[in-house]
Amino acid sequence: MKPTLVTGASGFVGWHVARLLAERGHKVRALVRSASVIPELDVERVTGDLRDPASLERAVAGCGLVFHVAADYRLWSKNPAELYDSNVGGTRNMLTAARAAGVERFVYTSTVGCIDIPPAGVNGGLGDEARPVSAATMAGDYKLSKFQAEQVALEFAASGFPVVIVNPTAPMGDHDFKPTPTGQIVLDFLTGQIPAFIDTGLNVVHVADVAAGHLAACERGRIGERYILGSENLTLSQILRELASLTGRKAPTVELPYFVAWTAGVVTTALARLTGIPPRAPLEAVRMAKKKMWVTHEKAARELGYSPRPARAALADAVAYFEQTRLNQPPPAHAGGRSA
Numbered sequence: 001m002k003p004t005l006v007t008g009a010s011g012f013v014g015w016h017v018a019r020l021l022a023e024r025g026h027k028v029r030a031l032v033r034s035a036s037v038i039p040e041l042d043v044e045r046v047t048g049d050l051r052d053p054a055s056l057e058r059a060v061a062g063c064g065l066v067f068h069v070a071a072d073y074r075l076w077s078k079n080p081a082e083l084y085d086s087n088v089g090g091t092r093n094m095l096t097a098a099r100a101a102g103v104e105r106f107v108y109t110s111t112v113g114c115i116d117i118p119p120a121g122v123n124g125g126l127g128d129e130a131r132p133v134s135a136a137t138m139a140g141d142y143k144l145s146k147f148q149a150e151q152v153a154l155e156f157a158a159s160g161f162p163v164v165i166v167n168p169t170a171p172m173g174d175h176d177f178k179p180t181p182t183g184q185i186v187l188d189f190l191t192g193q194i195p196a197f198i199d200t201g202l203n204v205v206h207v208a209d210v211a212a213g214h215l216a217a218c219e220r221g222r223i224g225e226r227y228i229l230g231s232e233n234l235t236l237s238q239i240l241r242e243l244a245s246l247t248g249r250k251a252p253t254v255e256l257p258y259f260v261a262w263t264a265g266v267v268t269t270a271l272a273r274l275t276g277i278p279p280r281a282p283l284e285a286v287r288m289a290k291k292k293m294w295v296t297h298e299k300a301a302r303e304l305g306y307s308p309r310p311a312r313a314a315l316a317d318a319v320a321y322f323e324q325t326r327l328n329q330p331p332p333a334h335a336g337g338r339s340a
Helices: 012-023 053-060 081-100 140-158 181-190 207-220 236-247 258-275 283-289 298-304 311-325
Strands: 004-007 028-032 044-047 065-068 105-109 163-168 170-172 201-206 226-229 232-235
Touching (some): 004 012, 012 028, 012 065, 012 207, 028 053, 053 081, 065 081, 065 207, 081 105, 105 140, 105 207, 140 163, 170 311, 181 236, 181 311, 201 207, 201 236, 207 226, 232 236, 236 311, 258 283
Parallel strands (some): 004 065, 028 044, 065 105, 170 201
């Protein structure tokens, strides 16, 4: 069996993709930086960097499948060019190396941020893969860099290379190492650092279901197509109330007007530019929050057989993970969900 290359296996989604592949009998090869750690998984490590084409050629040599999950996922950077170098240039480098190596299937991990969200009166206010989208609708450098990277993937697919794109929503669950910005919501709730909330919304999905969606896209996805991997559309208030139900802690009841959050974003981001310390409330994150990122995963369900579990399971597993690893508490009795 040819090896299957996974980029980003030391990160949240990539780790779950690598784990599921290994469980299903794949010989997993992980592209990592020299200092990266891949806990609990027995995989082949290959050192490289998305900005170094030669290292990618070595990593992909002999591989049959590639899951390109790695990305620079930051909502603020003192040097935004770094996001474009990794997300756009790195994706082009990885696709070029994979095509030269004769890879049989390439799954590119995009983001729900590249899906256009219509007004409330159109399609129920739910975004889907069919709606036209452009760079002009991207809020901030992270979304724009991922949009440009997705366009590179579509360019390779149009040329005949077997690329399938997946667009995860807001994954939550265990092994959120950093954590990600979405996982940070859970951790901040557990540590009492969310005194108020704004009127926004996310589509919450269990990270294990996102991993399963990656494999389904590889097996059954159509070349050049995008597939949203999500589960439930929830307001931030609903997410916080669900976390309160799971933990016994109180949910915040104060809703901030958007202009207050925007002002905080402006001030903290300006300070970050002076100090180099990432802001607590990046202006880019505030801008993104102005729109409820609610979508439908009906296409993935229909074409891939994608069937995610309820959002509560994702939140419960995230709570259990953070309580055990960050707060040194035993996992609660409610932890756990069905395996992917």
